[in-house]
Amino acid sequence: MPSFATSPGTRDILAPDAPRWRLFQQTFADVVELAGFAHIIPPMFEDLGVFLRVGETTEIVTKEMYDFEDKGGRRVALRPEQTASVCRAFVEHRPVTPWKVWYAGPNFRYEKPQQGRYRQFDQVGIEVLGVDDPQLDAEVIGLAVEFYRRLGLQGVQLSVNSLGDSGDRDRYAVALRTHFSANIDALSAESRATLERNPLRVLDSKRQEDAALIAAAPKMADHLSDEAAAHFVDVQSALLSAGVGFIVDDRLVRGLDYYRRTTFEFVSTALSAAHVAIGGGGRYDGLVAELGGPDTPGIGFALGLDRTLLACDAEGVFAPPPGRVDVFVVDATGGTHAGAVCAELRAAGIGTDRAYDARSMKAQMKSADRAGARLAIIIGEDEAAAKTAIIRTMEGGSQHIVQRDALIAQVRQALHG
């Protein structure tokens, strides 16, 4: 037994998953950079206070934060998400608006691990600061939809809702509290506890016994200010004219307290209930101000890399890239020529690998096969003496002798010719 293994909720990402991750992030970058988004790489830990803005009542803050005191006595935390960091960066650097950024990288939450739920988990996402326009809401949502399309996903459902402005949200919370308190006996014990902390989240309960009471609960739509209601109407019509399919879910309440007005969530119909939410986002118009900046609207989303890939697997799309080498050098002279041949091929930009330890030609051919090489370059004593090499096509098994100094040209022709 090994002495060490990864900590709970963390894991090594090996091939072929690692190149798939890279392709995932690259595909995302391609989509959003085409829309004018610039890359931002925030630090993985910051002052705890930055993340407390996620919401004092959320579990992310109350029990899942990786926070600690560093050697200088600073109270810091590993980031549980990146929106708050982006807003902090906005306040710190004051870029011109609209500020459009994208990010990719790991976040940390101390949760009980499950499939599709890790303590270190990766997200990709975008944020736009400084624009209030409902057109932007639709554009941001549309970029996520476009990204899913690029991955090949079909079964992604978009739900949208408006949580109104902060005053609306507070009034709605009071209305919900009144509603549920009046029927407290019908409410599950867990939901009673949730009601204490955050009445809106009771709407998220999946328990059967709560279903009827939730269905009868007051609607957010009836508590929106005129401005928020108008904004939401405009978002919906912009989505419609952009051809983005969606459903309005007036019980969609996202877990982060900073959300205002437009909120949305993507669920995969190909996944089981536990991790159907593969992405989500919304407006957070008060967050920049809370972090000490000017009153600045903001909107963005984050997509879970792991869960999105689970959805891809469930749909059989976005297969891992092969990640192979084109040429494998088989040296039956004991390995004295392989190094030079590899260096020559690699310098010419041709992906090349070799075997070591002077293994038998049979073993080296097997390695060539396993490496997925299209060509084997075979050099034995005869070829070494004659300054030649054999080029063997792995698929089909035809081979021919070429002069050593013509090797690169011959390999190129065999690969592309």
Add this chain to the structure above:
RNA sequence: GUGGGCGUAGCUCAGUUGGCUAGAGCGCCAGGUUGUGGUCCUGGAGGUCGCGGGUUCAAGCCCCGUCGUCCACCCCA
């Protein structure tokens, strides 16, 4: 954090009411094929049965604890 299922070879898993030296398939290595992979045949390496304690003449199997993983709740991506 609560409740439950499962931890045996690198991987997927068998292992009877506790009973000789713990098995299979795949993978890996070697040979069959004295210069050639993918098929086939033969052989080989590889295990403190997650870890610790207990019961017993005897524990992979039973009991307790612990760690890990998976599922549901919770939460969320």
